[in-house]
Amino acid sequence: MMRVGLLGCGNIGHLIASHAERFSVAALYDQDPDRARELADATGGTAYDSFEAFVAADVDLIVEAASVRAVRAHGEAVLGAGKDLVVMSVGALSDAAFLERLRTAAIAHRRRVYIPSGAVMGLDNLKVGRIGGIDRVVLRTTKHPDSLGLPVTGRTLVFQGRADDCVQAFPKNINVSVAIALAAGQEVQVELWADPAVDRNVHEIVAEGAFGDAYIRVRNVPSPDNPATSYLAALSILILLRDLADPIRVGT
Numbered sequence: 001m002m003r004v005g006l007l008g009c010g011n012i013g014h015l016i017a018s019h020a021e022r023f024s025v026a027a028l029y030d031q032d033p034d035r036a037r038e039l040a041d042a043t044g045g046t047a048y049d050s051f052e053a054f055v056a057a058d059v060d061l062i063v064e065a066a067s068v069r070a071v072r073a074h075g076e077a078v079l080g081a082g083k084d085l086v087v088m089s090v091g092a093l094s095d096a097a098f099l100e101r102l103r104t105a106a107i108a109h110r111r112r113v114y115i116p117s118g119a120v121m122g123l124d125n126l127k128v129g130r131i132g133g134i135d136r137v138v139l140r141t142t143k144h145p146d147s148l149g150l151p152v153t154g155r156t157l158v159f160q161g162r163a164d165d166c167v168q169a170f171p172k173n174i175n176v177s178v179a180i181a182l183a184a185g186q187e188v189q190v191e192l193w194a195d196p197a198v199d200r201n202v203h204e205i206v207a208e209g210a211f212g213d214a215y216i217r218v219r220n221v222p223s224p225d226n227p228a229t230s231y232l233a234a235l236s237i238l239i240l241l242r243d244l245a246d247p248i249r250v251g252t
């Protein structure tokens with residue numbers, strides 16, 4: 001059975017730990033040691049107070065479920081310790097120089113970095129953009145104004161432009177746009193809408209290229225055990241961990 005180390009024991013960490021099937025959570029670390037200890041009690045894994053001891057633990061891969069800062073601080077060390085890395089705080093990879101350093105470390109230590117599809121579908125064949133060319137990728141996200149902290153009364157375009165610039169103003173929207181950009185191998189045009197009429201987070205992806213064109217719309221409900229996370233994003237993490245142990249791979 002695959003042995004997983006959890007870097008970050010908050011909402012996502014709990015979600016992974018409470019659905020640990022076909023893998024076990026064997027090692028846990030959090031900058032707040034009480035959180036790691038509490039979750040270790042529930043999983044039967046070992047909580048570590050120091051990152052150095054955690055990264056040396058007997059695990060096959062480490063799931064980062066902490067923060068952009070944690071990925072930047074610890075990502076290379078995880079790979080250097082001979083462990084694969086699952087990155088949840090995908091926004092950390094918007095820094096091209098850091099991404100390159102992570103790639104170099106993964107190659108040097110023959111390890112892999114996995115990025116879950118999160119709150120959207122379609123990353124699989126968006127990857128053809130790296131070979132066949134995609135002329136245009138647009139991510140249109142619509143959220144209730146409350147979740148953006150905006151006092152808006154009608155449907156309003158609150159941002160239009162490059163993903164990097166959107167991140168400055170609305171950092172919580174970074175994971176989806178960076179994952180799409182990495183899959184397609186190119187810049188994504190982002191539109192962010194506030195709409196009091198929606199009760200779900202809606203992501204629409206429009207892609208046009210040599211292959212033809214595609215339109216994908218995902219309307220996300222909150223995760224039943226963690227309303228802050230889309231249920232699809234929660235499922236996507238769990239299926240990634242299951243798939244790693246499965247010899248048959250489906251999808252590009």
Ligand SMILES: NC(=O)c1ccc[n+]([C@@H]2O[C@H](COP(=O)([O-])OP(=O)(O)OC[C@H]3O[C@@H](n4cnc5c(N)ncnc54)[C@H](O)[C@@H]3O)[C@@H](O)[C@H]2O)c1
Nearest residue numbers: 008009010011012030031065066067070088089118175233
């Ligand atoms: N890709 C996706 O689909 C997806 C979905 C949901 C959340 N996320 C991302 O996953 C991350 C975790 O989300 P969450 O909801 O569990 O957050 P959370 O705040 O509930 O938990 C984060 C935990 O990590 C710990 N932590 C933060 N920085 C750390 C560091 N440098 N070293 C050690 N521990 C550290 C915190 O103490 C906390 O316990 C966030 O960055 C979030 O954006 C990604």
